[in-house]
Amino acid sequence: MNPCVADILENFPGARRDSLIPILQAVQERDGFLSRESVLAIGRHLDLPASKVYGVATFYNQFRFTPIGRFHVQVCRGTACHVKGSANVLDAVERELGVRAGGTTRDGLFSLEVVACIGACGLAPVIAVGGDFHAGVAPRDVPAIFAAYRERAKGGGSDAA
């Protein structure tokens, strides 16, 4: 068993089915994604077949099965953002990073995700990079935003948002 998942499972002693989603969330929060090993370990812990665990995990938008980059990029595609041109922002981000939504850049620096609504509609269009919000983003702002994060990564500084 993956020793790292074991310590999370320890926090859910005697766990039943209703702990499945919280466990998946806890694992993803720490590892950034759900690995095959952790899904199997969770299934054993809850006495559920892996198919059921995958069945739940794939149903929800939140869960990922591939590692994320050092900076996780979320592009909001809510209604307000859409009306204010977030489709073009998403295009610009995809072009800037050279990956499609759901992908991770080859250097592992950025992973790109589209989210339904971040809940900051008053500031549309919004993107979040590594937890930092950027409000009122226009396609032309995109290169500068990512240049700053590349700079930060190069400087070896803290990623803390």
Place this chain on the structure above:
Amino acid sequence: MQPDATTVNPVSAERLRTLLRDDDGRDAAPTAELRRLRREENDRPIVYVGAGTCGLGAGAGKVLAAVRAHLAAGGVDAEVVETGCIGLCSEEPLLEVQLPGRARAVFGRVKPADVPGLLDAMLAGTVPTAHYLGQHGPQALRRWEGLAALADHPFFAGQTRWVLRNCGLIDPGSLEEALACGGYRGLVKALRTLTPAEVCAEVERSGLRGRGGGGFPTGRKWTFALNTPAEQRYMICNADEGDPGAFMDRAVIEGDPHRVLEGLALAAYAVGATKAYIYIRAEYPLAIRRLREAIAQAEACGLLGDDILESGFDLKVTIKKGAGAFVCGEETALIHSIEGRRGMPRPRPPFPAVSGLFGKPSVINNVETLANVPQIVERGADWFSSLGTAGSKGTKVFALSGKVARTGLVEVAMGTSVREIVFGAGGGIPGGKAYKAVQIGGPSGGCIPGQHLDILVDYESLKTVGAMMGSGGLVVMDEDTCMVDVARFFMDFIQRESCGKCIPCREGTKHLRDMLDAIVRGRRHETGADALARFKGVTYLPRLAEVIRETSLCGLGMTAPNPVLSTMRWFPEEYEAHIYERRCPAKVCRDLLTFDIDTELCKGCTLCARACPAGAIVGGKKQPHLIVHEKCIACGACLEACKFDAVEVS
């Protein structure tokens, strides 16, 4: 940010009793301590920074750091308070200063560089005019002469703030402050003087209806659950807020978490539940943190937990993070999600109030609904129902966003007109553009065109124009918004979010989206068979929409065609332009656009060629440029790059 870190300022049982007893004698002069907690009295300056998710997004974190640094550098003894969002998101970051005994002066769009000057001026006793929005605060505070009040600001003037009463004003991390401002009074009253059935009856009599979308009478739902015999009942607060374009639940939790908890406790008491769940979006880390803090504080002093206020009523509140599924807004789907299953709805009846979570009677209410409850219990049903229309009582919070000058949270009395919200509080359409529509109620709702702007906000009247209250997202659209594109956006959303259990919703919405895709497809991407399919789709569209509506299992499918039907109803000419002329009047649908460069206006600056991601622009320096249509992906980068308005779109 550490979402799991909770800090508890313990309020001792004795102190709790003092604070609550102070509430009993309203006529008596409040004690000095209470005045301090209500911020009616302060012996040192207080600096407030709106630090909700929206504020932080606008840069409040840096402003906060600048405030702390400047105060420390000057050796100024001042209190710094992080509040939630006051509602005026477009003016964020917001900074307020309250000098001893003086009203709170509010400043908007404050940058870190503005902070030193602003604070120095305020500390010297003058209110700078730059960034000034208004002054407010308790009556006891002396107003600044000759300066406008915040209540007269056009954004706030038409509002009736009941649910948002404390949002942005108090420190959401302080239970003491919440108590001093009237928190938990309703709960105390109910536990001491009312039976659960009486609470249900009072809420039913008030006319409160579900604010999450359905609009079902809240008190009646509670009575159903109360009257179902069971050894265990559950109370669930739906804070998932899946509607794109709505953010009032987040703002209420971030700004005033104790109000939501009090409403939840009252609801649990009324239906006889001893366990409560708050199902909240995982994308709201700050709201989750605020809730965790608030629950810990309330439990520590006996406002939650076992034997609440020695009444014998127990309540255990658990936070469940949602995992991102729009369909979980549907009650039975949400219950399945809490149980650790796929969030798929099931046919009703049995209704959750009879058989819900783990097969037990369960009541699910939205955050805003619960936030209304404390004041109904405390002030009575008559007070609540004095405001509103025949079928819709009280107030409604709207999340105003899109192409509007002032965006944010607006709370108005039911029966206020949409025009007042958009053009009054919202300040109309920016940039001299024309109003086109307001989209209300999210993916289940519809659009309100210009000729119906005077429609009143009310569950029934909105339905007459094919819209609905929904959770209250109001997205304003101007002439640059293409309604076919909006319909396509919603169908794309619904199609992705459909849980897939029933065929009308799963397959039907996919076909609806395919039809809309065909409508916006340009000729160059189309073969003969596609063209035929396109016209067939157009003729079948209304019929398909009808079938989806009638045969879907849950509310998601039943309302899925609404955005399409609503835009077709009010903007048929836009559909016709797309279908027959292959033209997008709003110049949004890329496949139908042609970009050209006006050779007269082009100065050959090469900016557009450098901006073009497809390499579709050719031309030498200081020579007129040209767009190669075969290569052009119609992204509009050239249009944005050109400084001479030489790029034309047709």
